[in-house]
Amino acid sequence: MKTSIQRRDASSLPLLISLGVLFVLEALATEASRLVALAYAAVLVGSAWALTRHLRHVLRTVVFLAVALAARVGYEMSPGRVTLLLAHATGVLFLAWSAALLFRNAVAAPGRVNQDRILGAVCVYLMLGVIGAAVASSIAAMQPGAFRFPEGVSSDGPYLEVETSSFLYFSFGTLATLGYGDITPVTSLARTFSWMLAVAGQMYVAIVVARLASLGFSGTAPDTGRRTQLP
Numbered sequence: 009m010k011t012s013i014q015r016r017d018a019s020s021l022p023l024l025i026s027l028g029v030l031f032v033l034e035a036l037a038t039e040a041s042r043l044v045a046l047a048y049a050a051v052l053v054g055s056a057w058a059l060t061r062h063l064r065h066v067l068r069t070v071v072f073l074a075v076a077l078a079a080r081v082g083y084e085m086s087p088g089r090v091t092l093l094l095a096h097a098t099g100v101l102f103l104a105w106s107a108a109l110l111f112r113n114a115v116a117a118p119g120r121v122n123q124d125r126i127l128g129a130v131c132v133y134l135m136l137g138v139i140g141a142a143v144a145s146s147i148a149a150m151q152p153g154a155f156r157f158p159e160g161v162s163s164d165g166p167y168l169e170v171e172t173s174s175f176l177y178f179s180f181g182t183l184a185t186l187g188y189g190d191i192t193p194v195t196s197l198a199r200t201f202s203w204m205l206a207v208a209g210q211m212y213v214a215i216v217v218a219r220l221a222s223l224g225f226s227g228t229a230p231d232t233g234r235r236t237q238l239p
Contacts, residue, residue: 020110020127023054027134034173044172045084051138052076052099055106058131069106076102089149096146100139107135115216121223129216133183136212140179140205141172147198148175154198158190183209 030047056073076098083095114128147154157174178191182205193199 020058020114020124020131023051023058023131024127024134026050026054027131027138030138031176034176045080048099049077049080051135052080052102055103055110055135058106058110058128072102072105092149093146096142096149100142100146103135103139103142107132107139110135115219119223121220125220125223129220133209133212133216136205136208137176137180137183140183141175143201143205144175144178144198145172147195147201151195151197154193154195156192156194179205182206185210 026047030044030051033044033047052073056069076095079091079095079098083091110128111132114125114132117125119125144155155178174191181188181191182202185206193202
């Protein structure tokens with residue numbers, strides 16, 4: 009039992025590290041890089057590791073992870089519109105599923121505020137940004153000109169894939185409702201996605217702060233080291 013509890017407390021750390029590496033490489037890369045692709049793959053693996061705290065999810069996690077990684081490798085080996093959308097679709101689905109389960113464990117689960125809960129809540133927010141960037145890139149691939157970029161940032165890259173750092177910048181800027189306006193949605197689909205992402209970011213922060221504050225002030229629920237049973 010002690011071993012499983014220790015593993016649970018550290019299970020979100022690899023995901024947080026892989027997300028940090030991805031953001032650093034995205035900031036340093038001036039064009040599409042295999043290192044960035046490896047960092048994105050590491051995020052997928054880190055998400056899978058974070059879910060292995062529940063043995064009942066291990067098999068489906070491995071299957072979903074294999075599909076997402078295979079789609080990403082397929083795009084790297086044969087870049088194209090279809091392979092790009094397939095890589096984004098499988099990655100987004102896997103990350104969304106992982107984020108939903110982590111949210112349930114990090115925010116919605118009973119117990120005291122601990123390291124695992126805080127790390128999980130941070131990882132979910134960062135995963136929302138990565139998901140938003142992938143969805144925005146997919147919209148740009150499906151609808152050329154869906155986003156207006158500032159001068160110097162081309163939207164005519166190989167197979168309509170703008171530097172992912174630009175989409176990460178747009179995604180997190182929208183989540184935080186900064187509203188710089190240098191990258192703007194143009195089409196109806198892009199605008200709808202943008203306001204939905206902004207609302208999701210604000211709602212997440214409000215829910216997490218309220219939940220952690222209530223748990224911190226109450227301090228009455230014993231931390232038994234167990235998680236709620238997931239379907």
